[in-house]
Amino acid sequence: MQHSVLKASGHVDRFNDFMVKDVNDESKFFRADKLLEDVMDEKLKAADLTEAQRVEYTSVRNQADAYSQQELHQIFQKYKIKSPETGNDLSEPYEFNLMFPTPIGPGGYLQGYLRPETAQGIFLNYKFCLEQNSNRLPFGVAQVGRSFRNEIAPRAGLTRQREFTQAEIEYFVNPKNKAHPKFKMVKDTVLTLFHSDAQLSAQEPVKMTAGDAVGQGLINNETLAFFIVRTYQFLLHIGLDKEFVRFRQHLPTEMAHYACDCWDAEIFGSYGWLECVGIADRSAFDLNAHARAAKCDLQYKESLEKPIEREVLALTKKSGVDIMKAFKKDGRAVKEFIEKLPQEEIECIVKQLEAGTADVQVDGSSFTLTKELAVFERKMEKQTVNAFTPGVIEPSFGIDRIFASLLEHVYYARPKEEPGDDKDKQTRGVLAFAPSSAPYKCVILPLDQRIARDERYLTMMDAFQVQLVELGLSFTLDESNATIGKRYSRNDELGIPYAITFDFDTLEKDLEDLANTKVELLKQFFQAEPPKTK
């Protein structure tokens, strides 16, 4: 992605993490916020912790990635944080840009970066997508693909990688109307919400319906809440445990200045509560940034059913003519520039003129207006079009993190059946994938070797496999000579939710029965609930 795009979006200037370095060993560097979190976690483990300390450390930990450079420095001083292994002093926090740079083209003249998020590609195509939607709002655009961030410390398996899979939806809305027509279908869903006040005062999350959360102003608007519930439904559908999914609101300090509200779906696992999806109301920030940089109009023109009358300040007709004359060849441009100015700026010029003169910049040149030349009058104007930059609600999914969490949630060890069981008997693991997320949907098992070698089985299998392929159901075979029990058990370990066993009865059936099995399977896959895991 080219420099100009990521300059406009703010990534070139602001997509940074704070780093600290060991002053005696440059090869030891740390992400300042992660180091601070670790230090606070350590302090919270102390046996003689007072309640005041618990609240203080928890609050600092929760804000770790929201501090400014200056604040981080002060906090590192306050808690005397040193380089973890060596105990040496640390440098002051400094910024490190997380994008991977690369030159584009054989001349190497064009600076590019690997995209740090999929979102920017959607903003670039906003105007085209709006056209595809017959110029109607609201509409959403979704993309899934790789994003790249030059993480200072990749860690924790799939949870912090330099190359990761991201899925983002940019949902463009009228900023004055963020109601969602389908919100009524999801408003009774109960969510676990951890709002920012609760985090700052070290309280617990609360359970509440989406409808109440919007009603009480906890979640900013219906569209944001709609996507929070849809995210929740998706996470449960693929098999995550609902007791271990919660939504955490960003702290006011953590949120970008332009954002209205932002919630993370957090999933609990080996690394604690892990941020896996971010659902943000980014207001009109991105489209405005690109419109400014590319000098193109991305405003949405809404035809008003009933025109509105409003009082405006405008040049008098005579003054318009005077200006055209006064500035000769530039006259028309200056007049049109003034006519298109927002009302606030015209008010400002009028004030300047009362005190003396006002300068306007048109196409790089400066023109001086006097109160004799530029005369404004207040008049009523009929407005038939309402122009605004659409707001954006953005659910952004970290697919690898969701997948890593899923593996933890669906795994359990099968308990030995009887207290008297053979001690040497292996404890078998089970991956209880929901059909929707299982890599293999079913395993085909001949009951034993007599079946596996039967001519009829081989014939049936040929036809049956073709049917499964047509249904798009991925499957595998286990024709080994292990007992059927052992094979069931090891395919549980592989996370295969369905097994189709061929026994002697099956061989007596004809292919039509098999075809029915096929329809039966199809139904199961459309209706299947995730299996109970524990």
Added chain:
Amino acid sequence: MQHSVLKASGHVDRFNDFMVKDVNDESKFFRADKLLEDVMDEKLKAADLTEAQRVEYTSVRNQADAYSQQELHQIFQKYKIKSPETGNDLSEPYEFNLMFPTPIGPGGYLQGYLRPETAQGIFLNYKFCLEQNSNRLPFGVAQVGRSFRNEIAPRAGLTRQREFTQAEIEYFVNPKNKAHPKFKMVKDTVLTLFHSDAQLSAQEPVKMTAGDAVGQGLINNETLAFFIVRTYQFLLHIGLDKEFVRFRQHLPTEMAHYACDCWDAEIFGSYGWLECVGIADRSAFDLNAHARAAKCDLQYKESLEKPIEREVLALTKKSGVDIMKAFKKDGRAVKEFIEKLPQEEIECIVKQLEAGTADVQVDGSSFTLTKELAVFERKMEKQTVNAFTPGVIEPSFGIDRIFASLLEHVYYARPKEEPGDDKDKQTRGVLAFAPSSAPYKCVILPLDQRIARDERYLTMMDAFQVQLVELGLSFTLDESNATIGKRYSRNDELGIPYAITFDFDTLEKDLEDLANTKVELLKQFFQAEPPKTK
């Protein structure tokens, strides 16, 4: 992807294109092979072309990207090729590496590149994938994703981009047995084959069944031919016109030295015959390269059902003991090194010893053997395991090129119905997508505005939309007040293969009938043939 991986694969050293520069204007550079093709195409257009010239120019054009640096230089001299716009002289061809470099990590110590193909990731995971297939050959691994090549001259729409979507299958086989069990299912498919002899002698492609092509040795083996047919079937399934799909064999000079055979699926369109899929038998090159670089054993160990006896040259027991003593602390290493040498190298050492001494390099040190010290004997050895590096058959799909070609093949302009038709009547385009490739599978149309506003329609639509979503069928609505004919026509232009019209009869039906429609739709999508385009 790290430097070491792409160094091992040969991309760092050899993933180059030849460039030429305008000697008076460094900002004008060209891909040498593409420029040569353009020049030959121009010459082929001459009115007074002799048959000898036609053969010569066609042959040069067909080999353009197969010439060496030296050959290219000579050819550019021979035809006096100049810089196209300026007419200036051109530099000699020089190599330009097509990978995008980027530093990895905050220290910037690790050199990385954007992957130039998806294949290498599969080779890195070969061992893991083999285990997942219960250590059985053959098996295939497929991947789809973005690849990046710093093209000298991106051009021609989607056909030559710096970032593109690639889908690759690496199919690992026993190099001594490239028969394919399912080949019998595809052997009668007739293919248009453009073999290398035909290209060099400026002849036409031939039509032939896959079975005959393998039988006559035109296609190297069954597995390669199987994937050629499957590629052909895929291309037709998504809606390409079979008259404009052919398979072109790589020229011996164009093919990598290790490759057995390679065929490109070429699709005809605005840019002529365009290479869209490459289906190559890459032999064991890639796995051997990575095994050498990573110093790990990627050989496949095949248990032989019946052990083979074969005569081998081996150190005598006494000589083994002597060597261990002679080289002291290095003795064991030297003995084991000699024992593991391939038979050809042992033969070689024996010959050297007959003439004097032989040196062996073990762990960076040199050891001198004499014929008194190293005594070999011929003995019979029972072999129960056959070890080899698997060969690789690689179908590699350029998704964007296929998609661009598809758009051209499915597009046609609908002829005006009557000779007397209104002259101003717009000629309507149609995108006759096959259901499998259509972005929207169906459009829902209320017959007119009376229906669109009927309460029963709105109720039915709510339920019906949910059903279509459950089926995973993408759809759109067209409820505008244009006539039904106009709406049919404009949705043809959008490439929507099915339309579901709601009329007054529909409103009398109940939801159960709609459910039947659903099943009907499902059937259609599983069985649909691509529509006839012309």
